[in-house]
Every structure is written in C-alpha cells, then in structure tokens.
Amino acid sequence: MKYNFRSIEKKWQKYWANNNTYQTNIDLNKKKYYVMDMFPYPSGEGLHVGHPLGYIASDIYARYKKLKGFNVLHPQGYDSFGLPAEQYAIQTGQHPKKTTEKNINTYRSQLDKIGFSFDWSREFRTSDPDYYKWTQLIFIKLFESWYDKNQDKARPINQLINIFCKSGNYNLNASSNKNIFQFSADQWNEFNDDKKEEVLQDYRLAYLAESEVNWCSELGTVLANDEIVNGVSERGGYKIEKRSMLQWNMRISAYADRLLNDLDKIDWSTSMKETQRNWIGKSIGVSMKFNIFGHDDSIEVFTTRPDTIFGVSFMTLAPEHDLVLKISTNEKKDEVEKYIKFASNRTEKDRISEVKKITGVFTGAYAEHPISKNKIPIWIGDYVLATYGTGAVMSVPCGDQRDYDFAKFFDIDIPNIFKDINISDQAFIDKQGFKLKNSSFLDGLTFNEATDAIVAMLEKDNIGTKEINYRLRNAVFSRQRYWGEPFPVYYVNNIPKIIDKNYLPIKLPDVQKYLPTESGEPPLGRAENWAWDVEENKIVEKQKIDNKKVFPIELNTMPGWAGSSWYFLRYIDPNNSNEICSKESLDYWSNVDLYIGGSEHATGHLLYSRFWTKFLFDLGMIPFDEPFKKLINQGMILGSSAIIYRMSGTNKYISKDLLKNEKVEEIHVDVGLVNFSDELDIDALKKWQPMFDEAEFICKNSFLVERKIEKMSKRWYNVVNPDLICEEYGADSLRLFEMFLGPLEQYKPWNTSGIVGTHNFLKKLWRLYVDDAGIKVKDIKPEKDSLKTLHKTIKKIDNDIETYSFNTAVSNFMIAVNELTDQKCISNEILSPLLIILSPYVPHITEELWSLLGNKQSITKESFPVYEKKFLKEASKVYPVSINGKVRLKLELSLDLDNKQIEEILLNHNDVIAKLDGASPKRIIIVPGKIINLVI
C-alpha cells in the first residue's frame, strides 16, 4: 500500500467538514483556550506560501491544546473593507462587494486545501452589515463618552453634562482638546444647544475637529500617522501634504498611560512592546512660562532638562505657533511671514530629507528669563514641531545638539554651564558626568540634584509645573472613501447628531461611480439614498433634505482599522443579533490566549485594539482590558527570485557561470521556469513572455540563473502558490516544511527544493506502519529501546510546542521515526501514541493511519499521551570539576536513582575517570538533587 496523499487528504478534509469536527461550543466542564490569527484581507492575488505560515503554527497549537483536553476556540474571518477592492472598483466599475466575494472564495478554497481546524461556523466579514452594525455601535459609545482622569476611565457623556450643570468645568480633570476655555455652571446653562455641543466635542472620545491631517491627493483621502512610511503613503508610496480639514478623531491620547503601563501585564515580545513604547513616547519634564517684553502674552515651553535653565540663550517657536505674528516687530514682520510661507510649503518628506539644513528667522521680540530676568531673543525655526509639547522650546545650546547647531549657524551666544567640560565643538548632552556652573543656586550640583532643586523652586514660585508629554497623537478616524463603514451620523446645521442605535446598521448605499464628486465630496456624495428622516427614522432620498425633518448624512467612512479593532469579540458569539456578544460567552471565552500575526501592525491595529478593549472595559461591556494575552509575530517568508543577465544593449542573455566583466542588466524571470539546480527552461521562458522569442542564450550545458532573496511579490515573479505544493507533495508535507524552515518569528527564504525532506519523512512514517501487505502494526510488547524513543519524543515535543519551537519539534519527529525504523518497531503500544502526538502537525496522514489501525473515532478525539520518567533514566553528563583545589568528577544524573544504579553508571564511565591521570575514585559523595561529586 502506497502513501497516496492526494486521496487521503481529500478524504479527511471531507470527513471533517461533514462531521463538523471542529465546531466549538461552550462547555463549562472544560477549560477554554482561545487561539486566533490575524484575519486576512482577501486580495485579488490569492495566497502565497508565506501567508499560511502563522495559520499553520496556530493550527498546530490549537490541535495540540485540544488533545490536552482544552475546549479550543480557533476561528477565522475576513478583513474585507479596504483600499485595493475600491481601487479596482474605480478602474472597472465593479462593486467592491463582488470582487471581495470572489477573492474570499479563492482564499477559502486555498485555505481548505491545507487542512486547518478552523471553526468556520463562526466566520464573518467586516463588510457584512450584521458585523459593522456593531462597529457603528462602538463608534456611538465612543461619541457618547468622555475620559475622567481622576477615576482614570471613560464615563458616559451624560455624567459630564451633569457636572457642567452643577459646576461648569473649573474643577474638571478630563482628557480634552488643547486651549479649553473655562466656564461656570451658570454660563453652561445659558449656552444654546449648538454652543453646548461645540464644548462637548472638546471632551468626547470620538469627536469632530478641524485638524491638521496628512492628505494624500493621489489616494484622495487622509491617512493616520501609522499609515505613513518615510513621509509617503504606506500603500502606493504617494506624496503626503499637511492640510487642515474637519475630521472625526479618536481621543486615544486619553489612554496613553494605560496603554503604556499595561504592556507589563501581557506576554508580547520585547521588541513589540518597545515599538509601542516609542510610539506612545512618554516624557516627563517641566512646563513653564516665559514672559515677553512689551506683551501680555507669555510663551509656554516644555523641557525635560529644567536643570539647564541657566544655559538658555534664546527661544525658538515653531513657525505655526499662535504667537509668532503677534510678537514679531514691524521691521521683522516681512521676513517672518516669508519664512512661515516657506516652512508650510515644505512637505514632510522635504523636512526629513533636509534634516541637516538649518533654517530660521529672528522675530525681533525678547522674552524674560524667569529667574535671572535676562533678555532672551525669540526666534522661529522649523526644527521645532508645532505638534509636540507646546510648539516652543527654551534653547540651551550648550546642552542640546540642535540648539547648538542653530546657535552656531546664526551666531547666537553659547554660554557654558558645565564645569570642566569643553563645548567648543559640540553640545554636551549627557545627563551624567557633570556639575553645573554659572547657574546661580544650582552651581556644583549634579543632574539629579539640580533637577530636584529647580523643580521645587519653579513650583514654589508658580513659574512652572511638572508635566508629562506624549508623542502619541489622537487618531484621525475619517476616510474620504466608499468601501468602509458609514458613520451613524447626520448633520443639523453642521452639528453632528447620532442616529439612534436601534436603527443600526446604517447600510452602505449604492453609488454609480466610486470616485469623489466633482465638487470634491467623498464618493458617498454620489449616493441618491443618503439622507436621514428623523421622524420616520430611516434613510430616504437626498432630494428630500429640508433641514427640518430630513438631514444630510455623513459622507466620510471609517478607516480600515475600525472593524479590526474589536473583531476578536465577535468570534465568541458571531450570530448574536441583540448585542456584540452575550455575557455568558464573554465570561467563558474571555480574551485571546494566543494571537499570531505579523509585526507590521505594531503601531496600528495592535494599538487600536488595545485602546478599544480598554474603552469597552471602562463601560463595563467586557470583563477584561487587554485583548491579546500572548502575541507571536511570525516572520515573513521571503521569495527566492530568479534573475538572468542580458548583455547591455543586445538581445543576448548570458548564463551566470559564464559572466565575467560584461556590462549586463538584471531581468527577473518566473521562478517556476527554474529547477532546483538553478537551471532555466529556455523553451518555457519563450512561451512565458514573447520578448524572449528572438533572444540568444549563451551557456555551456545549461543556462544558470542568479538567485536573490527578496519579498515575495508578483512584481518579482517569485511567488510560490501553496496549491501547487499541495498538489505535488501534499498539505501535510507543506505544513511540516513551513514549520521546519526555521524559528517561527524569523524572516527566512522559501526554498522549494527542501520540501522533499519533509515529504520523505512522511513516506518513511507511512512505511513504519504499512507495507505492501497492508498494516504491519501488531499488539506486541515493545522493545526497551522503542519505549525510550517514544517517551523521549513525547517529552521533547511537549517542551518544543510549549515554547513555540515548531521547527525543533519537526526535527525531533524525524529523529524518532529514524530510530523506530532502525529498531524495526511494530508495536502498537509505541506506534499509536506516536500518531497522536504527530496529529497536530500532519492531521491527514495520522487520521488515515489511525483508522487503518482499526480505531473507529477520529484521532482528534484522543488525548495527548504522558511520558513516563522510568523509561528515560540514565546518567547524562560526566565532567571534571575543581572544588577547593581538589579535582572531582561531576556527574549530572537523572532523578530517582538508587546507589546501585549509580555504581553501574560509574562503571560505564571508567574511560573518563581513567583519563584524569589514571586515578580512581576514592569516595563518592551523593549530593541531594541530581549532582554527584567524586573526590579523586
């Protein structure tokens, strides 16, 4: 009987589907375990072999946990709103719903071939109205909440209104927009509704605000900070410019501290936590005011180095700072205005690429040093960012390199306040190794001493206060796109009003075209049925808008991360039409125990999900405040591109081995045209692309290509489709090989030739159980060696999988099968448990062998075997060691040995003992635990 993987895999995939083998329900008698993957965006290109890597790992872990007796939730769905489907719709006029549906079907058929244990009965798509109904609800909740810093949690907005009615906002400690004006309860009560709403917008967690946004005209939308890479859009690499627009925002900054601190209670990689810490960017310092000569206004600055206050020789404002024009003297006004214009025209990319270029201009105004009362010139410069701190800095050229460069460039005084430190070439930026001088009462103090002294003094004299600053900005939540969740919002005289949650979902309307309108409105501006009737409570035709009972609906849609920020909650109760998920399901399934996905979402999805989870926790809607307990970031699988050399200016191609110093161009060719020995199939190449029809190929016996490791992409023709691998070697070979490639978290190149290794292993495994006559396993007593192999393997595999070392687990299986083959083991007592521990990795072949052994029920119903220590006993290590000048032999032994057994072991190690100058042991000291010392 041969190992016919094609029919075996088809048979069992069908069996699992027909028997609902992987459907999961709440079972209070069992402990739960929740394993989740980052759900895919179904792109038109389908899956390549890199995509399933994380799914295979999570599948193995999920199956393993099931065998260990856990009730495992292992769902899958689709993140189906997004730009590519919309771009395609713009080009072809096809509704994104249709292309998305088509792509999902492709994905599903590809995934099904790999034999995953997903519970597909829980599948959903973020673009389903039944799903985004709840995304809209969470938006409403955010809109109807504010953040109380005293209680350190979000609270309903009604409670804030109560506070305003009773005492205004004088004693309020809440997260809000900048430059809030103060009002009393009487004032609040006299505000009209519009004014009240305007005030509330400063506190809501989802709020509408005129904000400086990253506008991308090529994509026709705004982008969040995490969607911009190196100053250009992440998708497409288009130019970004700053623009001020009325946008929905999420007040994520309210949660900055909790997002930072709670990193300590989750099991994520250090680099992932560090990335989030940097992104949040907490810095502790002092905020203080500098008065301006001849003006009532003062400049507020933020500094982390208050100890250097006596080194201030000028101040610098961001060009966008409110006071710039106000304080500039008449003589300087022209120059200042010119500079502001210059700075605003510089795009983000210019600023980054011209970091070294120093620009700035003097305003003509002077500030007063808060302690020495000296006159300090006020400059503006674009090295100061309007968006960080207060948009103004006290410049200490001797202690900050940028201030130093600026001062040198414009020939400003650089006073030295560091004793015995030379600052003629560069600033001294360390916080250690100095004592202050020329600093009045701080003279002679170190950084810590001076900081304490100056902070006490500033606070006592009411000049400054301790303050904490964050780099984290509030997130822009509006997109000028079609293919996203509509906002449940309509406008009455430009004041946003919420559509009551009873009328959700607000379904995405149909449009004729997916482009923005001629007047520049988002695509939803084209929708005919897009107005809200407040009496009927339904969507009606736009023509009916009268601004009395029918009002316009928001035209923006939500960003891609809206639907993915809470999706893990929906899997636990996916068909619930009354709430996000029931309390019962929440109490049982709780949050995700293991989450596997790429690290590129560190500052986007993973941060936003944590934010929304904390928010829902604050409202008492869920009983936990972190979504993902353990996170593993699988590394990318890179493609191995094939490159041929074309002699420059000719139609001749030269084989890699013949290339010397000729001038050549590198041309990517499809990796499918190249065999394992890097030989190119020239006939197939000519069929592949007509440009090679007339080409001449220079080579000896065969034409060799160059290899290059780069990201797997259609563009480089290096994509390997898992379907082809499944067809040629089988899903089990693929699963095993993807794990065998290397550590899960590492970036590694794909190399199809290696798959014969895992494929051969499966054939070997098959032959261990089956020969020409059929099954050869017998119910006989096993050999001692085979028992040892089995129990050693169980122990190792258990340890490997608990530490997520899937690659070494595969190696250990190979060792075990090699050993059992050598031992000619046919004992059922060995071979049955071996199948069970293998089944998470290679579910199809193990199911088949399991049933061939005569078992009636599926192997997935079995339980993971436990290894027994008694089969593993032996001395493991012997080595010389010197203690107190005497040479001793140190033996590391397994536990539970009696003296007789130890003696036996010593006899076996005569060679080692003899090596030590021929001495023999005189005395044996048995140390409690597992170490034995022999004095020689």
Add this chain to the structure above:
RNA sequence: GCUGAAGUGGUGGAAUUGGUAGACACGUUGGACUUAAAAUCCAAUGGAUAGUAAUAUCCGUGCGGGUUCAAGUCCCGCCUUCAGUACCA
C-alpha cells in the same frame, strides 16, 4: 542618532540555558538496485596535519580582550546585518 533583534559548515538551522559544537534536513560525492532514468536504500560530508588503515593531534560559533576546570552561551570593548523610529525639546 536612538531602540530592539541577530551574526554558528556549501545552504536552512540544532545545542536540555555554562558541560562531547554542527542535531535534523537540503545540497554535494561515492555505492547498491535498474537495460536506462526516476524513485528507493546504504555510506561519506567544518578545516588542517600525520598515517595504507582504524585512528591521533591541532584549529574552529563576526573581531579583540576577560572570568571559569570548562564559554556559541557570562562580562568589557569593537565590527556587521536586519527591523522599528526619527529635528520629541
């Protein structure tokens, strides 16, 4: 610049966390089977030196030091690569 991760054969990678470095697999070479090829099986495979041989000795985990009976692993100082971030006051 800052932060994080990592440098081990021709290749992917092991090493029970301080204890025989190179497991396992690919590739390569030789052999068996075959008319032949494929498939399969067996053997060799870090380097150098000596020997007909079994074998022996030395060198070897990016570089230079150190601790230790013992270092891929720990400490100090460098170099390189990858990732994240970047005028953050």
